[in-house]
Amino acid sequence: MTTQQPLSPMQQMHDAMQRCDADAVRSLFAQHAEFRPMINAPAFPFDAPAIVANANNLAMLEVLLEFGADPNARSAWWAGPFHALHVATGAAAERLLAAGAIPDACAAAHLDDADLLASMIGADPACVHERGGDGQTPLHFARSRGVIDLLLRAGADIDARDVDHRATPAEWMLDRSRDAGRYALAQYLVERGAHADIFMTAALGLTDRAVALLQARPSLLSEQTARGAYAEMPPSSFHMYFWTIGSNRSPLEVAAQFGHDDTLTAMRSFATPVQLLRFACRRTDVEAARALVREHPHVVASLDARDHRAIADAAWDGDAPAVALMLELGFDPATPGHDSGTALHCAAWRGSAETVAVLLGTPAGLALIAQRDAHHQGTPLGWCRHGAEHGPRDGNFASVERLLLECGAEE
Numbered sequence: 001m002t003t004q005q006p007l008s009p010m011q012q013m014h015d016a017m018q019r020c021d022a023d024a025v026r027s028l029f030a031q032h033a034e035f036r037p038m039i040n041a042p043a044f045p046f047d048a049p050a051i052v053a054n055a056n057n058l059a060m061l062e063v064l065l066e067f068g069a070d071p072n073a074r075s076a077w078w079a080g081p082f083h084a085l086h087v088a089t090g091a092a093a094e095r096l097l098a099a100g101a102i103p104d105a106c107a108a109a110h111l112d113d114a115d116l117l118a119s120m121i122g123a124d125p126a127c128v129h130e131r132g133g134d135g136q137t138p139l140h141f142a143r144s145r146g147v148i149d150l151l152l153r154a155g156a157d158i159d160a161r162d163v164d165h166r167a168t169p170a171e172w173m174l175d176r177s178r179d180a181g182r183y184a185l186a187q188y189l190v191e192r193g194a195h196a197d198i199f200m201t202a203a204l205g206l207t208d209r210a211v212a213l214l215q216a217r218p219s220l221l222s223e224q225t226a227r228g229a230y231a232e233m234p235p236s237s238f239h240m241y242f243w244t245i246g247s248n249r250s251p252l253e254v255a256a257q258f259g260h261d262d263t264l265t266a267m268r269s270f271a272t273p274v275q276l277l278r279f280a281c282r283r284t285d286v287e288a289a290r291a292l293v294r295e296h297p298h299v300v301a302s303l304d305a306r307d308h309r310a311i312a313d314a315a316w317d318g319d320a321p322a323v324a325l326m327l328e329l330g331f332d333p334a335t336p337g338h339d340s341g342t343a344l345h346c347a348a349w350r351g352s353a354e355t356v357a358v359l360l361g362t363p364a365g366l367a368l369i370a371q372r373d374a375h376h377q378g379t380p381l382g383w384c385r386h387g388a389e390h391g392p393r394d395g396n397f398a399s400v401e402r403l404l405l406e407c408g409a410e411e
Contacts, residue, residue: 009035017050022059029067039064040073048075048082051096055087061095071101075133078235079164082133086110086141106132110141114150121154128156135163140172145188158194166233167240170194174203174244178258181244198223199241202251202267205260210251214270221267221275225249227306247338248313252279273299278310281329284321293329300330312337315344315359318352323359333365340375341383344368348380348404349387351395356380356403369409381409 007015009032016024029035044053051069054060065071074081084096085107093111097103105127108117117138120127128138128151137160142148152158159168170189175181187204190196198220201210213220224230226247230239238247245254252271255264256279268276273296280289293299311331314322316338323343327333333343344365347355359365372379378386381404388397 017044017053020054020057020060022057022063025060026063026066029063036067039067039069042076046075046077046082048077049073052082052084052087055084055096056089056092058092058095061092065095065099071096071099077133077164079162080131080133080135083107086133104132105130105138106136106141109138109147109151110143112143112147114144114146117147117150121150125154128154129160131163134165136172137162137169139169142169142185143182145185148185148188148192152192158189158192162240164236165238165240165242166236167244168195170196170200171240172244174200174241176244176246176257198251199225199245199249199254202254202260202263203245203258205255205258205263207260207263207266210255210263211266214267218270221251221271223251225254247316248309250275250279250282252276253282256283274302274307277329278307281310281322281326281331282314282319284319284325286325289325289329303331305335308332308335309337311335312341312343312346315352315355316346316350318347318350318355320352320354320358323347323355327358327362327364333359333362334368334371336374340373341378342368342371342373342380344371344380345373345378345383348384348400349391351384351387351392351397351400353396353399353403356400360403360407366407369404369407379409379411380404382411385411 009028013025013028013035016028040049042049044050050064051071051073052075054064071084074083083104085093085101085103088096103111103116105117105120108120130138132141137156139148139151139156139158139160140162142151161168170186173182173186190200190204196204196206196209198210198213201213225241225245226238230241232238249257252264252267252275255267273292277289277292277299280292308331311323311326311333312335314326337343337346341349344356344359347359368380370379381401384397384400384404387395
């Protein structure tokens, strides 16, 4: 029987920071003076110092400031440095300001401090083009119509794109539904003349604009977030829609997601049978999907790899009913999806025991049990174990691992 080795002080600090356990972090800083010179090191995601990584956690801020953290330390992120005031709100922002944090124009916009921003513009009109975290401009950070108006009057570019995600201010302001994010401000920016692509028109329910775009170019209905022009373009990451709308959504899905039935109806009139089938499957509209296959008997046979990927995307979302429907209709679960993983890889990483069970219940899904993806050379079991460490916190990874092992999986 082996005894577990105690964690080193450095490992304890790492774990405490990960848990945002302010009491444990304070105790470790007090006991280990050697940690204090590292307090401003870019040791967190996006090359951020602790003060930025914990910018909205008041208890952690108190500890970090107590032990000498610089309230003006910025991340070293390649696309543009984040300041804690680009992130903090409420009491956390007030504490940072009291500690000497100095806002730039991006922070002033984020804090919705129009008076401060106006004084900055008066002193340096070019600050409206300043680049902050991710290469965003102050307009990307705006939280009110008043700040938007102030920036636009001063010459801010309404369609300026950030560096990391190649997205405009309006595109940053969506957040997956009409009731979240800065949806009303995205609407306002478009009213003020901001560019609206097919996804933005769908998200905002701009039916006439959507129709005009599709009359000029019906193929826009084949576009998907996180694909094509919206995919990763190293060194930049995915377009911001990957986060503000969701991954691998079609314009039809976006209109439905944001609850714009009139826009959806108008857009459907331009859709091909393949596009309608993919939409019905992703929405788990069983009757509509089956009806399309009856009306167009060769539609499944006409699907290309891009279309078949819908089943991997549904598995990545842990959408077991949609995966079951697509398996029934003949979608290929071996088609590579995210990071070249099959539907089984994706469901395993998501920790979706229901989706994994659906896949393993079919010959096509079971055949993937030992397959290795082309990107990481991992099996579904390997993806499950990686997901347990780094994936969704609500994943049922123990059940997924058990299902895979019962079917003979190996890592």
